[in-house]
Amino acid sequence: MRSRFNVSADLLLxxxxxxxxxxxxxxxxxxxxxxVLGLLALRFGITFVLLAPALRALGPLRWxxxxxxxxxxxxxxxxxxxxxxxxxxxxxxNAAFLxxxxxxxxxxxxxxxxxxxxxxxxxxAAGLSLLGAFLIGxxxxxxxxxxxxxxxxxxxxxxxxxxTKRVMQAGAVSPLTMTAVQSGVVSLGCAALALGLARAGxxxxxxxxxxxxxxxxxxxIVLYLVAGCTLFAFFVQNYAVHRSTPTRVSLLMxxxxxxxxxxxxxxxxxxxxxxxWVGGGLIVLGSWLASSLTAHHPKRMEAAARPxxxxxxxxxxxxxxxxxxxx
Numbered sequence: 001m002r003s004r005f006n007v008s009a010d011l012l013l014x015x016x017x018x019x020x021x022x023x024x025x026x027x028x029x030x031x032x033x034x035x036v037l038g039l040l041a042l043r044f045g046i047t048f049v050l051l052a053p054a055l056r057a058l059g060p061l062r063w064x065x066x067x068x069x070x071x072x073x074x075x076x077x078x079x080x081x082x083x084x085x086x087x088x089x090x091x092x093x094n095a096a097f098l099x100x101x102x103x104x105x106x107x108x109x110x111x112x113x114x115x116x117x118x119x120x121x122x123x124x125a126a127g128l129s130l131l132g133a134f135l136i137g138x139x140x141x142x143x144x145x146x147x148x149x150x151x152x153x154x155x156x157x158x159x160x161x162x163x164t165k166r167v168m169q170a171g172a173v174s175p176l177t178m179t180a181v182q183s184g185v186v187s188l189g190c191a192a193l194a195l196g197l198a199r200a201g202x203x204x205x206x207x208x209x210x211x212x213x214x215x216x217x218x219x220x221i222v223l224y225l226v227a228g229c230t231l232f233a234f235f236v237q238n239y240a241v242h243r244s245t246p247t248r249v250s251l252l253m254x255x256x257x258x259x260x261x262x263x264x265x266x267x268x269x270x271x272x273x274x275x276x277w278v279g280g281g282l283i284v285l286g287s288w289l290a291s292s293l294t295a296h297h298p299k300r301m302e303a304a305a306r307p308x309x310x311x312x313x314x315x316x317x318x319x320x321x322x323x324x325x326x327x
Contacts, residue, residue, distance in 0.1 A: 009240045014255060016233040021259025023229045024092040025267040026221045027084060033218045036084045037194035037205040043222060044080075044187035047230045051180035057173060058181070069173060072163045073185025075156055080186055083153035089146025093270045096260025097136040098150040100283055103129040105158035113162050125289040128282045135279030136257070136272070164237075175239045183230065255284050 030039055058066060087095045104126045107118035118126075164178065198206035210218050258280040264270040272280075 012236045013240050016236050017256040018259045019228045019233050021096055021256045021261075022263040022267075023225065024087055024096045024260045025264045026224060027087050028092045028268065030218055030221045030225075031084075031088050033210050033215055035194075035205045035207060036081075036088060037190045037197075038207055039222075040080055040084060041187050041190040041194060042209070043225045043230060044183040044190070046222070046226050047183040048180060048187050050226075050231070051176060051183060054174070054176045054180045057177040061173065065173070068163075069178060069181045070185060072160065072178070073182040074189070075160045075163055076182045077186045077189040079153050079156040079160060081190075082149045082156065086146045086149030086153060090144060090150065091270055092264040092268055093261040093272055094147060095150045096264065097133055097257040097276075097279070097283075098147055099154050099157065100129055100133050100257045101151060102154040102157040102161075103283075103286065105155050106161055109158040109162050113159075121289060125286040128289070129286040132279035132282030132286070133257075135282070136261075136276040139275075175235050179231070179235050258284055 027039070034042070058069075061069075083095070083099065086098075107122055107126055110116050111118060194205040197203075212219055261270075261272055261276070261280060265272070
């Protein structure tokens with residue numbers, strides 16, 4: 001019988017998929033008021049301040065572990081720079097679906113980096129997601145600048161999932177601490193970039209904060225991005241990556257673009273043709289296949305999901321063990 005622990009993790013990932021799906025529409029609205037670097041610095045700066053107490057857990061860590069965590073934060077910085085600029089330059093629904101290409105890229109990254117060869121059903125689920133994204137694009141892969149940036153963000157997302165898994169394998173850092181460090185790196189990086197551009201004479205990314213009374217909607221979006229899309233969502237994803245495989249997490253998040261397109265239709269009035277909705281259905285099917293993996297091999301999945309503190313004292317859950325214990 002599949003443990004309630006794993007079921008709750010899957011349900012939480014689907015909730016995150018919905019929240020992140022809505023983020024494309026609300027971010028596009030916020031960018032009408034405030035620039036990309038300023039918005040990211042503000043969003044993740046507030047998050048970092050709220051999570052600062054969690055940084056105490058970094059004290060006992062070695063410098064190598066700290067650099068690994070900071071490196072994962074740098075990857076996240078690249079993700080949001082590419083993704084947010086991409087959202088600004090393309091339709092929110094396009095961005096929501098193109099980011100799903102990380103589902104296809106994650107097994108390849110995991111294969112190269114973590115030495116875990118993807119199973120056949122994982123390739124099938126990833127292939128369905130890729131076909132769905134292809135149909136959503138109207139049967140063509142014409143990459144406008146905004147679309148290309150979102151595809152780059154998808155690749156960086158795949159790398160980030162694997163990097164987070166590798167950093168958290170030893171159980172030395174909690175998801176909350178991981179999220180705090182990532183937020184600090186993203187906020188500091190965006191603020192430094194905006195200030196550097198301002199000193200170079202490009203002031204478009206370094207602007208005063210919008211007045212609260214005149215731009216209450218903007219601040220409501222910032223609050224939603226911090227509380228929902230950042231604090232809750234990143235904590236859940238890091239929590240799930242620690243107890244699952246990178247490919248499984250990415251596939252469960254495959255429903256995100258469907259939620260994103262629906263929200264863009266309601267929030268921004270964007271419309272998609274019927275073939276695009278067929279593509280969205282294929283992506284949901286890919287996510288369902290990912291969820292069904294555990295049902296066929298619950299004992300092996302529980303072994304793979306077990307925290308490192310429960311593993312054999314001679315080794316933690318290494319990439320080789322992940323390969324062997326996969327369903």
